[in-house]
Amino acid sequence: MSAGHVVDAEPYEPVFTGETMAELERRFAEYPNKQALLLPALWMVQERRGWISESTISEVAAVLGLTPAYVKGVVTFYTMYHTHPVGRHFIQVCTTSPCGLCGAEDTVRALLEHTGCGEVGATSADGRFTVVEVECLGACGFATPVMVGDDFIESVTPEKVPELLARYP
Numbered sequence: 001m002s003a004g005h006v007v008d009a010e011p012y013e014p015v016f017t018g019e020t021m022a023e024l025e026r027r028f029a030e031y032p033n034k035q036a037l038l039l040p041a042l043w044m045v046q047e048r049r050g051w052i053s054e055s056t057i058s059e060v061a062a063v064l065g066l067t068p069a070y071v072k073g074v075v076t077f078y079t080m081y082h083t084h085p086v087g088r089h090f091i092q093v094c095t096t097s098p099c100g101l102c103g104a105e106d107t108v109r110a111l112l113e114h115t116g117c118g119e120v121g122a123t124s125a126d127g128r129f130t131v132v133e134v135e136c137l138g139a140c141g142f143a144t145p146v147m148v149g150d151d152f153i154e155s156v157t158p159e160k161v162p163e164l165l166a167r168y169p
């Protein structure tokens, strides 16, 4: 097992049943074969469960006719997929050199302090936030860029952090 990978503690409840399976099947027609639906299927899992467990990897593999090893390779390649539980609001902060020179580390420190996460990659005790550092977010002229879920926020300074977090209860 890779470091940080969490195995389900509870009996496994499949994701692809009922309406979720019907939604996946409707999308089969949009792709050349069902294996090509791997990335959308993984998004469907993450939207519903918040993260992608080993058991879910096996389920997705069975549903799409792939091997669990192949699915795991894809899940672990893309940093957007979570292989462990994360907070309700997943915060990504660019700390690549240009933003680093403009104070990104100070913004990270303020985020860790005000969210209560304490350290990068950890989730706050109330389950509200997880803060991670990421590579260039493509807004190098607007340090420090931060993503909260799908929201993109530019020019985040330590002073702006409390007001920013208040928008995400």
Ligand code: FES
Binding pocket: 094, 095, 096, 097, 098, 099, 135, 136, 137, 138, 139, 140, 141, 145
């Ligand atoms: S280096 Fe931070 S957005 Fe590009």
